[in-house]
Amino acid sequence: MSISFYFRVLVAVLASFALSVGAQEVTLLNVSYDVSRELYKDINPAFAAEWQAAKKGVITVNQSHGGSSKQALSVAAGLEADVVTMNQSPDIDILVERGGLVAADWKQRFPYEAAPYTSVTVFLVRKGNPKGIKDWADLARPGISVIVPNPKTSGNGRYTYLAAWGQALQKNGNDAARAKQFVAALFKNVPVLDGGGRGATTTFTQRGMGDALVTFENEAVLIAKEIGEDQFDVVYPPVTIEAAAPVAEVENVTKRRGTHAAAVAYLNFLFSGAGQDIIARHYFRPRDPAVLKKYAARFPAVRTFTVENALGGWANVQKTHFADGAIYDQITEQR
Amino acid sequence: MSRQHNVLPGFNLALGYTLVYLSLMVLIPLAAVFIKASNLSFGEFWNVVSAPRVVASYKVSFGLSLVAAAINSVFGVLLAWALVRYSFPGRKLVDALVDLPFALPTAVAGIALTAIYAKNGWVGQILEPVGFQVAYTPWGILVALIFIGLPFVVRTVQPILEDLEMETEEAAASLGANRGQTIRRVVLPALLPALLTGFALAFARAVGEYGSVIFIAGNMPFVSEITPLMIITKLEQYDYVGATAVAAVMLVLSFILLLVINFLQAWSSGRVRKGR
Numbered sequence: 001m002s003i004s005f006y007f008r009v010l011v012a013v014l015a016s017f018a019l020s021v022g023a024q025e026v027t028l029l030n031v032s033y034d035v036s037r038e039l040y041k042d043i044n045p046a047f048a049a050e051w052q053a054a055k056k057g058v059i060t061v062n063q064s065h066g067g068s069s070k071q072a073l074s075v076a077a078g079l080e081a082d083v084v085t086m087n088q089s090p091d092i093d094i095l096v097e098r099g100g101l102v103a104a105d106w107k108q109r110f111p112y113e114a115a116p117y118t119s120v121t122v123f124l125v126r127k128g129n130p131k132g133i134k135d136w137a138d139l140a141r142p143g144i145s146v147i148v149p150n151p152k153t154s155g156n157g158r159y160t161y162l163a164a165w166g167q168a169l170q171k172n173g174n175d176a177a178r179a180k181q182f183v184a185a186l187f188k189n190v191p192v193l194d195g196g197g198r199g200a201t202t203t204f205t206q207r208g209m210g211d212a213l214v215t216f217e218n219e220a221v222l223i224a225k226e227i228g229e230d231q232f233d234v235v236y237p238p239v240t241i242e243a244a245a246p247v248a249e250v251e252n253v254t255k256r257r258g259t260h261a262a263a264v265a266y267l268n269f270l271f272s273g274a275g276q277d278i279i280a281r282h283y284f285r286p287r288d289p290a291v292l293k294k295y296a297a298r299f300p301a302v303r304t305f306t307v308e309n310a311l312g313g314w315a316n317v318q319k320t321h322f323a324d325g326a327i328y329d330q331i332t333e334q335r
Numbered sequence: 336m337s338r339q340h341n342v343l344p345g346f347n348l349a350l351g352y353t354l355v356y357l358s359l360m361v362l363i364p365l366a367a368v369f370i371k372a373s374n375l376s377f378g379e380f381w382n383v384v385s386a387p388r389v390v391a392s393y394k395v396s397f398g399l400s401l402v403a404a405a406i407n408s409v410f411g412v413l414l415a416w417a418l419v420r421y422s423f424p425g426r427k428l429v430d431a432l433v434d435l436p437f438a439l440p441t442a443v444a445g446i447a448l449t450a451i452y453a454k455n456g457w458v459g460q461i462l463e464p465v466g467f468q469v470a471y472t473p474w475g476i477l478v479a480l481i482f483i484g485l486p487f488v489v490r491t492v493q494p495i496l497e498d499l500e501m502e503t504e505e506a507a508a509s510l511g512a513n514r515g516q517t518i519r520r521v522v523l524p525a526l527l528p529a530l531l532t533g534f535a536l537a538f539a540r541a542v543g544e545y546g547s548v549i550f551i552a553g554n555m556p557f558v559s560e561i562t563p564l565m566i567i568t569k570l571e572q573y574d575y576v577g578a579t580a581v582a583a584v585m586l587v588l589s590f591i592l593l594l595v596i597n598f599l600q601a602w603s604s605g606r607v608r609k610g611r
Contacts, residue, residue, distance in 0.1 A: 069571040094573055150554060152568045192471045193554040195567075202446075207453035207470070322572065324386065332556040333387065 025058045026262045031081035033068035033091075033155065034196055035219060036245075039282045040085070046278060047269045051262075059262060067196055068155045075101065075250065082254050082263045085247045085270075088155045090314045092248045099252070106248040115244035116270035117284040119216040120304055121163040123235040124204065124223060131211045135237050136167050139212060140185040147210035148190050149200040151328055155243075156197035160214045161187075161328060162317060163241035166310050170239060184331035205232070216243065218283035221298075242304035245284070368586065371579040383580045388556055389565050396562040397588065399473060400541035403480035404488075407537045408530055411488025418489075419496040433489050436482055441546030448479055449551045471553030476561065479547045484537030491533035492526055499525055528604035535596040542589055 032040060044061040051059045064071065064079070072091040075081045076098040084102070086092055095102040107113045125133050131144060139146050149157035164186050168179035194200040197215055204213035205227050213220070217234075224232045247267050254260040269275045276286040280295040292299065311317050321327045372380065383389070418430055436444065450456050452470040454463040462469060469475050499522065507517040545563040552559045562585055569578035 067571065069573070073570065073573065150568075153571045191553065191555075193556075195549055195554070195564075199550070207449065208455040209453070209471070318572075324383075324574075324577070329388070 025060070026259060028059065028061045028082040028259060028262055028266055029064065029080060030061055030083050030085055030266070031064045031071050031075050031079060032085040033071060033087045033245075034065055034198060035216075036085060036087075037063070037065050039279065039284065042278050042282070043270065043275060046274060047266055050269065050274070051265065056265075061266065067153070069153075080253050080257070081250050082257065082259050083247060083249055083267055085245065086155075087243065087245050088158065088314070089244075089246045090318060091155070092246050093314065095248070095250065101250050101252045102248045103251055107246070109249070110247065110267055111271050112287045113244065113246070114248060115246045115287070116267075116275065117279045117286055118242050118244045119218050119284055120236075120242050120302055121159050121214060121240050122217045122220050123237065124213040124215065124220040124232050125211065125235055127231050127233060129233055129235065133212050133235060136164055136182075136186070136239075139164070139189065139214070140182055141189075144189050144212070145191055145210045146186065146189045147192060147194075147200050147204040147213045148187075149197050149215075150193040150195055151322065154194075154196045154200075156200070156215060156219075157193075158322065159216070159241055159243045161321070162307060162311060163214075165321070166241055166305050167237070167239045169310070170305075180327060180331065183327075187331055217285070217299075221283045236300055236302050239303045239305070242306050244306065365586065368579050368582050371576060372583040374576050375580055380580050383577045384584045388560070389562070389581060391557045392560045392562045392565045393584075393588070395473060395476065395558075395560060396542055396585075397592075399477050399480055400538050403477055403484055403541050404534050404538035406477075406481055407484045407488045408534045411485060411533060411537075412492055412526065412530060414485075415489045415492040415496055419493060433486050435486075436484075437486050441483065441544065442550070444482055445479060445547035445550030448475070448482060448547065452478065452551065470551050471555075471559070473552075473559050475551035475553065476548050476559060479551050480541040480544060483544055483547055484541050487536035487540060488530070488533035491529045491536065495526055495529040524603075524606065528600050531596055531600040531603060535593055535600075538596075539589060539593060542585070 030040060030044075040061075040063050044063070047061065048059050051057070064074075064081070066074075068086050068088060068091045072084070072086065072094050075084060075095060084092060084095065089107075092102055092106060096104050096106070103109065110116075123133060123139070125131070131138070133139065133144070138144065148160050151157035151161040161183065164183050165179050168182040169176070172178040172182075192200075192203050192209055194203055197219060200213060200215065201219060201223060203209045205223060212235075213223075220234045224234055247270060249260070249263045249267060251260070254263045270279070271287065273288065273291065276288040276291040277294075280286045280291050280298070283298060285299050286292050286295070305311075307314055307317055319326065375383065414433065418426060418433075449470050452459045452462075452475060454460060454468070454470070456470070459468075459470060467474075469478060503521060504517050507521045508514075512520065543563065545561070545567070548561055549564065552561065552564075554560055554564060562581065566578045566581050566585075569575075569581065
């Protein structure tokens with residue numbers, strides 16, 4: 001074989017290498033929670049199209065979904081996520097605590113405390129609401145059966161518990177003892193504790209268990225739409241909790257992979273008009289007032305409180321309610 | 336020390352390979368559990384593993400696993416017996432069906448069982464009106480554990496039954512034993528070692544089972560929470576150390592029970608050999 005053959009091969013290899021560097025095909029990994037699957041299936045191509053239109057090259061966003069806390073643990077243990085999109089801020093705070101994967105001021109990096117959308121906790125009841133369930137107090141009535149995912153293993157369940165607690169505090173002039181009594185009565189009516197939100201949905205819709213399912217608005221509306229509006233009604237309680245879904249860049253990873261700019265652009269896209277529109281179409285409440293107004297029919301106005309403004313923040317809630325031996329354990333041990 | 340040469344070559348290589356492989360795949364990960372758990376002081380460790388809710392879960396997990404393994408032992412032997420001793424149309428098919436619980440993803444098994452035993456399922460709608468709720472109670476856990484443990488007993492007993500020639504039973508009969516005596520004194524003693532192995536495997540599998548149980552259990556504290564769920568619960572709250580503490584207790588308890596079963600098995604196979 002002649003020298004010129006090797007030379008040509010060498011040139012070809014170098015050229016292809018140069019091309020691949022020039023084209024800058026970027027990949028991002030978005031590690032997210034369970035029920036955001038359908039949302040990001042729409043967000044990712046829209047973002048990639050925008051990225052390409054801006055002549056920044058080809059970008060692919062890969063997804064990983066699972067229970068929110070489990071996903072956070074995977075990232076802490078070394079799963080190479082460029083961005084994390086969770087349903088409760090403790091799952092991002094843990095990445096700050098464990099080895100500083102995320103910057104401590106992650107809430108200040110993006111608008112609206114880095115949460116592009118919210119959802120509220122609502123009730124799904126059987127068609128025509130035969131048990132007349134309208135408010136939280138109805139869920140605690142004797143003879144009512146309520147399906148809630150396990151607050152110990154599910155963010156969804158934790159929000160339900162906190163919603164019940166927060167509204168009981170409001171109703172009883174911040175009397176914690178009365179609130180505890182109320183929440184204990186409500187959880188006495190729970191016959192099954194599923195591991196996650198989707199499991200609880202299945203138990204309520206497919207297995208025929210329970211008079212009411214307490215879950216996020218996006219999930220409840222989706223069920224009513226997908227499984228049949230002739231079977232279920234969505235009930236908005238007068239007061240409920242607002243759950244913000246926070247996002248963050250995993251700087252440790254993006255620095256090493258050189259994906260910082262792409263990761264920030266991706267997260268910013270969530271707050272853009274186009275991103276907010278996709279979010280609203282998936283029944284998550286958008287932050288952008290204009291988009292919210294456009295989809296106002298989907299999102300009935302409801303009085304809400306948050307963990308931060310009514311319950312003293314997540315660290316406090318974790319310690320006083322969900323730690324081993326704390327209030328949630330106490331009410332389950334009374335049963 | 337006199338050097339004894341084994342007839343088979345490659346003893347050192349085989350032993351070395353076995354030890355390295357076992358260490359890499361089993362011992363090191365297990366050691367990690369104990370090392371992580373040792374981050375706790377003894378008092379803290381004890382508080383975690385003796386919390387009432389955790390203790391209740393041991394009872395559910397180990398108790399129901401033992402019951403499920405016992406039930407599987409009885410019906411597994413019957414099934415193996417039918418498959419070995421009788422020929423009937425579709426026997427090959429039944430034989431293949433036995434392995435299905437091995438192959439099926441456990442989550443699928445859990446969802447299928449829940450769908451059947453829930454109050455609007457095929458079986459549930461018959462049982463529920465007579466006041467017998469299976470899904471979302473400890474009964475549901477038992478059903479799932481029986482389902483996943485069945486192949487272990489059948490597959491360990493079956494080859495022994497195949498080796499046990501009909502002539503042995505005929506000899507027993509011609510020596511004056513009735514059917515009951517033949518089963519009790521001839522067939523069962525020969526089967527016992529394999530049966531104990533099957534029991535141990537079914538039990539061990541049931542103790543560690545998570546996927547199928549979690550769907551049908553209902554997961555109510557103190558009633559239908561299994562120990563693996565307690566571990567997952569602690570992990571979800573970022574309590575690695577607490578999770579490994581409970582895991583360590585499970586490991587030790589399982590190991591002790593398996594040791595006991597192994598001793599029983601050694602004892603029973605000794606008896607078989609003496610009897611021959």
